[in-house]
Amino acid sequence: GAVVSQHPSWVICKSGTSVKIECRSLDFQATTMFWYRQFPKQSLMLMATSNEGSKATYEQGVEKDKFLINHASLTLSTLTVTSAHPEDSSFYICSARGGLVGFTGELFFGEGSRLTVL
């Protein structure tokens, strides 16, 4: 199957700093990418949907100024957590879908990035 890679897989930062997480589709062009957040023992919560070359669509309750998403190319989307605080500590997961017609549910997921804010 297609490969999606996230970087870094684990990051620790001080409160007040910003952290950028990259999501790359390695062997296909991802017209749409999704960013999820997962708390311990809880399900993945969709944060936003990004389409290449356009602004991301955020889910209700997600602060767009806090979680900046950029999808500037067909193989790269970035999530920047701005002015991070301990409550932002979480596991962030991206997924990507190629530009095929229709939705088959076959999203390809990255390995996830664990953010710890001290």
Added chain:
Amino acid sequence: GDSVTQMEGPVTLSEEAFLTINCTYTATGYPSLFWYVQYPGEGLQLLLKATKADDKGSNKGFEATYRKETTSFHLEKGSVQVSDSAVYFCALSGDQGAQKLVFGQGTRLTINP
């Protein structure tokens, strides 16, 4: 809104045991249903899916049947292996080709030799 509820884990079984992981959903319309699996250190992978009532999805010995009358999509395998140890997520997507997936909380499965 749409939601998915999975049986709580962790689940620990011996090799060759029968596996059932329960999943029920709440949704308007006619969602598609999925099971994803996450092996240690890897991203989620699609395990199987069903797009309409009474469909059975199957892959790698796993099966799940879309039961609209009970709003369920339970995952089963007749004889599990150590290599099946992973976290399993049930998910749905709304009808009309919606792209968004709604996930259950995941069930960690450990198979002992």
